[in-house]
Amino acid sequence: MPTVTDDNHESAIHPDYGRPIGRWMNRNWAQLLLMGGVYLFFAVFLIWPIAQVVAGGFMRSQPDAAGSRFTLSYFQLIFQDPVLVRGLINAALIAILTTLATLALAVPLAVLSVRYEFHGRALLAGLLLVPLVLPPFVGAIGIRLVLGRFGPLTQLAGWFGYEPAMGIDWLGNWRFLGIIVVEALHLYPIMLLNLQASLANIDPAMEQAAANLGASRWTIFRRITLPLMRPGLFAGCTLVLIWSFTELGTPLMFDYQDVTPVQVFARITEVSVNPLPFALVVVMLVASAGLYLVGKVLLGRNFDAATTKASVQAVARRLPGWRGLLAASPFVAVFLLAVLPHISVVLTALSDPAAWYDSILPRSYTLEHFRSALVDELALPSIRNSIFYASAATVMAVVVGLGCAVLIVRSRLPGRGLIDSLAMLPLAVPGLVLAFGYLSISVMFRSRLPESTEAGAWLSWLNVQANPVVLLIVAYGARRLPYVVRSAVAGLQQVPRDLELAGANLGARWWRVMRKITLPLIAANLLAGALLAFAFAMLEVSDSLILAQAAAYYPITKAIWEIANRLGDGLYIASALGVWAMVLLTLTILSASALIGRKMGAIFRI
Numbered sequence: 001m002p003t004v005t006d007d008n009h010e011s012a013i014h015p016d017y018g019r020p021i022g023r024w025m026n027r028n029w030a031q032l033l034l035m036g037g038v039y040l041f042f043a044v045f046l047i048w049p050i051a052q053v054v055a056g057g058f059m060r061s062q063p064d065a066a067g068s069r070f071t072l073s074y075f076q077l078i079f080q081d082p083v084l085v086r087g088l089i090n091a092a093l094i095a096i097l098t099t100l101a102t103l104a105l106a107v108p109l110a111v112l113s114v115r116y117e118f119h120g121r122a123l124l125a126g127l128l129l130v131p132l133v134l135p136p137f138v139g140a141i142g143i144r145l146v147l148g149r150f151g152p153l154t155q156l157a158g159w160f161g162y163e164p165a166m167g168i169d170w171l172g173n174w175r176f177l178g179i180i181v182v183e184a185l186h187l188y189p190i191m192l193l194n195l196q197a198s199l200a201n202i203d204p205a206m207e208q209a210a211a212n213l214g215a216s217r218w219t220i221f222r223r224i225t226l227p228l229m230r231p232g233l234f235a236g237c238t239l240v241l242i243w244s245f246t247e248l249g250t251p252l253m254f255d256y257q258d259v260t261p262v263q264v265f266a267r268i269t270e271v272s273v274n275p276l277p278f279a280l281v282v283v284m285l286v287a288s289a290g291l292y293l294v295g296k297v298l299l300g301r302n303f304d305a306a307t308t309k310a311s312v313q314a315v316a317r318r319l320p321g322w323r324g325l326l327a328a329s330p331f332v333a334v335f336l337l338a339v340l341p342h343i344s345v346v347l348t349a350l351s352d353p354a355a356w357y358d359s360i361l362p363r364s365y366t367l368e369h370f371r372s373a374l375v376d377e378l379a380l381p382s383i384r385n386s387i388f389y390a391s392a393a394t395v396m397a398v399v400v401g402l403g404c405a406v407l408i409v410r411s412r413l414p415g416r417g418l419i420d421s422l423a424m425l426p427l428a429v430p431g432l433v434l435a436f437g438y439l440s441i442s443v444m445f446r447s448r449l450p451e452s453t454e455a456g457a458w459l460s461w462l463n464v465q466a467n468p469v470v471l472l473i474v475a476y477g478a479r480r481l482p483y484v485v486r487s488a489v490a491g492l493q494q495v496p497r498d499l500e501l502a503g504a505n506l507g508a509r510w511w512r513v514m515r516k517i518t519l520p521l522i523a524a525n526l527l528a529g530a531l532l533a534f535a536f537a538m539l540e541v542s543d544s545l546i547l548a549q550a551a552a553y554y555p556i557t558k559a560i561w562e563i564a565n566r567l568g569d570g571l572y573i574a575s576a577l578g579v580w581a582m583v584l585l586t587l588t589i590l591s592a593s594a595l596i597g598r599k600m601g602a603i604f605r606i
Contacts, residue, residue, distance in 0.1 A: 030510065031411050034403050035419070041400055042422045045478045049437020050429065053285065056271075056278030056440050074279035087260040088283065094180055094259065095245035095291070101184035102191040102240050105334055110195035110232075111221075112331070117316040118324030124331035129189050130586060131338045136186040137249025137541055137557075138578040141564055141571060142344025143182060144253070145351075147171050150358045175256050183244050185338045190243075191236035198232030199225075239427060241291045246284055246430035249541040249557070253564070260284055261432055268546060271436075271443055281436045288430050342582060349373075349575035353568065369569065373576035378551060382559030383580070389469070389555055390537035393476035397533045398526060400477070401484030406514075408485075409492040423485040426478055431542035434479065438471045439464060439546055468547045472555065475543040480533035487529030491522030528591075535588040539581060556581055 058070055078084045113125050146152050149167035157168060171178070202225065210220045248261040256262065260280060267277040319327050349369050351362035373379045404423045407416045426434070442464045464471055495518060503513040519526075544557040554562065556577065564574035 031407065031413055035407055035411075035413055035415065038400065038403050038407065038419055039415075042419075042425075045474050046422065046425060046429075046434075049434050049441060050285070051437075052440035052444070053278055053281050053433055053437045056275055057280075057282035059275075074275050075283065077276060078279055078283060083258070084260070084263060084280065086258050087263045088287070090176070090258050091245050091260040091284075092287070094176070094183070094247075094251075095241045097180045098183045098187065098244040099237055099240045101180060102188040103237070105184065105188040106191035106195055106236070108330055109334060110192055110199055112327050113192075114196055114199040115316060116319050116327055118319040118327045120328055124328060124335070127335050128192060128331060128338070130335070130342070131186050132189050132535075136182045136247070136341070137253045138539070138560060138581070139186065139341025139345060140178075140182055140250050140253035141560075141575050141578065142346075142348045143178060143341050144171065145348050145356055145571070146340075146344050147174070147178060148357070151356070152360045155358070155360045171254065175254050179250050179254055179256060179259075182250050182341055183247055185341060187240045187243060188334075188338070190239050194232035194236035194239075195229060196232075198229040202228045238292050242288045242428060242430055245288060245291065246432045246542070248432055248545060249561075252545075252561070264432065264436070265545065268439075271439060278436065278440065281433055284430055285433045288428070288433075292428055345575045345578050345582070348572055349579045351572065353572060369572045369576040370579070372569070372573050373580060376563070376573060376577075378554065378559050378563060379573065379577050381552065382554045382556045382577075385553060386538050386556040389472050389476055390534050392473045393480065393537045394530050394534045396473065396477035397481045397484045398530050401481055401529065402488050402526065404481075404485045405488030405492055408489055420485075420489075424482050426480075427482050431479055431540070432546075434475060435543045435546040438475050438543070442468075442471065442547075464547050465549050468549065468553050472543060472547050472553070475547060476537040476540055477533075479540065479543065480537050483532040483536070484526070484529035487525040487532075488522060491525030492518070495521045531588050531591055535585045538585060 057074060058072070109128065113121060147170035148154070149169055149171075151170070153170055154168045206228070207220050207224055210224055215223070246261055248265055251257075251259045251262050252265065257266070260283070264277050264280050264284075267274065267280075271277055347356065347362060350365045350367070352364040352366050355364045356362040374383075401423070404419050407413065408420045408423075442462050445462045446465075462471065499517050499521070500513050503517050504510070508516070539557055540555070541557050544555045545561060548554050548558045551562075560574045560577050563570050563577065566573075
């Protein structure tokens with residue numbers, strides 16, 4: 001039997017690592033079955049929900065005839081309503097300004113973290129990922145108290161002589177700006193990770209050649225470095241644009257009604273009788289696709305030119321003494337600014353009710369809210385629910401994501417490129433769209449197959465009003481699948497094929513090769529992807545707020561929203577619940593970062 005040393009010699013043997021043709025056929029059929037299962041998963045849990053939303057916005061039921069007919073009347077109603085038009089404009093402005101703010105924060109930090117070496121760089125780079133662990137709508141709880149009429153910010157303004165008798169209505173006057181700030185401080189790590197990955201892949205010889213020709217540092221950055229960073233800019237800007245354009249939790253927590261996601265959420269009870277919410281979601285989907293295409297045109301051109309193979313190894317420049325301190329100062333400043341919402345949540349959780357009023361810091365503290373968050377009739381079950389939902393969703397994402405990665409990297413079947421695109425689609429499709437798609441499926445089955453019928457009773461798990469567990473798990477898993485796929489793909493690309501070929505040539509079946517050789521070698525990547533999937537699933541906002549309609553099934557984010565709206569100590573217990581989640585997820589994110597380091601940037605690529 002011929003010996004195989006690398007992929008270039010695979011033509012010398014069968015694609016099944018040198019086995020007889022019969023076993024190669026068995027392997028090929030196994031890959032075909034795996035591909036069929038993966039395509040079925042995407043068709044049912046990704047394409048179908050999106051199609052349901054689109055159908056709900058474009059189809060009108062005909063009372064006097066069976067079926068429905070195509071119509072654009074719902075979209076005409078949207079653009080004839082000045083309130084809904086203003087919501088779309090505000091959503092677009094929030095997305096654009098948030099993206100610009102994240103760019104302003106991330107670009108200098110990416111350059112400093114990749115190009116320079118200074119004391120504490122690794123620690124500071126890890127701390128900059130902390131904002132990912134807490135949804136901005138939870139941070140908005142603490143910001144609400146900071147921006148209170150007689151809150152800490154008003155007291156600070158008093159130091160400069162501006163202290164009106166009725167206080168300052170920050171939330172009323174600066175609510176729009178507050179949403180942008182909170183979202184930018186949450187989303188800049190995604191931009192940062194993508195820019196770091198792009199900078200690390202740039203051939204330093206190109207910049208050195210420009211410097212030898214007399215170009216200044218600014219000219220080199222503007223004419224060479226920045227164009228070569230376009231893959232990272234495209235991925236980061238696209239994700240931040242879509243994420244902030246469709247963000248529901250933050251404007252909801254700020255009680256900002258003039259934005260499309262909140263307008264959609266306000267009409268959630270009308271979905272069974274009013275197609276207008278579906279039309280609004282379709283408009284958001286089309287707008288998100290438009291934002292993606294604009295980014296593709298402006299930043300995504302000539303990707304091949306931006307993906308160069310380094311001819312020399314990039315070496316970070318060492319900055320000793322005061323220069324290192326100067327380079328570290330932006331990291332410290334951005335970190336302190338980014339954790340301000342988190343600190344506000346912690347202080348709110350520690351504050352006695354009404355003790356953080358007309359003062360910069362709370363006048364008295366208590367740990368009672370943390371205890372209440374663990375015994376509250378709504379909070380404690382929500383923690384158990386979220387752990388179960390996120391764990392089940394993570395298992396589903398790992399199984400499906402590993403199957404996708406094997407097909408993308410190890411198979412030669414036609415269609416594997418489409419699988420890669422479909423696996424990344426949840427990053428580009430707004431969470432609000434998928435959540436409404438699952439809700440639409442539930443409404444459709446509930447109307448056509450009542451639970452009084454045998455088929456309706458068998459499909460009761462599709463009824464989110466009765467039991468949303470299955471749809472919540474599926475929604476969480478589908479939304480976080482890209483993290484697992486990208487992690488697994490990166491791991492498989494690093495595993496030499498020779499090891500698998502050697503095992504196969506010794507007679508091991510392909511599953512045994514996978515179990516004994518491949519999986520142990522990519523275990524760290526799989527674990528990192530699983531940790532990220534679990535962390536983001538634990539604090540998923542759109543799916544939780546829309547699909548969890550019965551209190552017994554509330555996940556932690558829905559419980560935080562409900563508790564925060566209680567009178568009395570609700571805001572404080574909700575903050576304590578957010579702190580418990582923040583501690584857990586901080587450890588999760590830092591663990592994932594330690595396992596795969598800078599390769600985390602590849603997880604947020606589309």
